[in-house]
Amino acid sequence: MTTSDPFVHVITHPLVQHKLTLMRRKDASxxxxxxxxxxxAMLMAYEVTRDMPTQDVEVETPLETMTATMIDGKKLALASILRAGNGLLEGFLAVVPGARVGHIGLYRDPATLQAVEYYFKMPKDMPERDVIVVDPMLATGHSAIAAITRVKALQPRSIKFVCLLTCPEGVKALREAHPDVQIFTAAIDRQLNDHGYILPGLGDAGDRIFGTQ
Incomplete structure (x- = not known):
């Protein structure tokens, strides 16, 4: 599924789609x-950080001194929604190693499917930072909405949300709750099932990352 919403970005690069297909296979180890x-995550990071702030610095090449461009990585904060969000962190940090990292602990109540917070720790000086919130799945949207609401209270310069997979229900919920937050994903799948899982999806991302299924 594609979308005409300028705040929803589906990353269709062939390498992204190829790797996502391999991850969907139930027999993937x-x-x-x-x-x-x-x-x-590294491939997606290139797209998500396309408009990252830069600064000019003076460098000395083997031949002369020049002014060149560098990213302002220290102004970026990655916010991982535990536990599955940590699966995306390593790839993003490989691309932007200077980013600071925060963690938001949320679990989904099995009866209500609502997000319940148990941990929250973010870097200092948040009003000076751009934040990328990461979580592999945007399903019901409850965890993403709760996490972004908490981050917004710290008044960062901007917030983006990155997920591996989402569905129309998750996109709709997040867009309605936080219309100013851009969503980046590799695919918008068909729908949610009665248990709040994305179809066709790839199962529980956290279980598949940590081998706990």
Whole structure:
């Protein structure tokens, strides 16, 4: 599925789609799932950080001194929604190693499907930072909405949300709750099932990352 919403970005690069397809296979091992997720996160990071602030610095080449451009990575904060969000962190940090990292602990109440917070720690000086919130799945949207609401209270310069997979229900919920937040994903799948899982999806991302299924 594609979308005409300018705040929803589906990353259709062939390498992204190829690796996502390999991850969807039910017989993919925990090791291969982790490796593919790390590679896919790096590829997505290039798209998500396309408009990252830069600064001019003076460098000395072997031949002369010049002014060149560098990213302002220290102004970027990655916010991982535990536990599955950590599966995307390594890939993003490989691309932007200067980013600071925060964690938001949320679990989904099995009866209500609502997000319940148990941990929250973010870097200092948040009003000076751009934040990328990461979580492999945007399903019901409850966890993403709760996480972004908490991050917004710290008044960062901007917030983006990155997920591996989502569905129309998740996109709709997040767009309605936080219309100013851009969503980046590799695919918008068909729908949610009665248990709040994305179809066709790839199963529980956290279980597949950590081998706990």
């Amino acid at each position: 925990t090791t291969s799932f982790r490796t593919l997720l790390n590679e896919l």
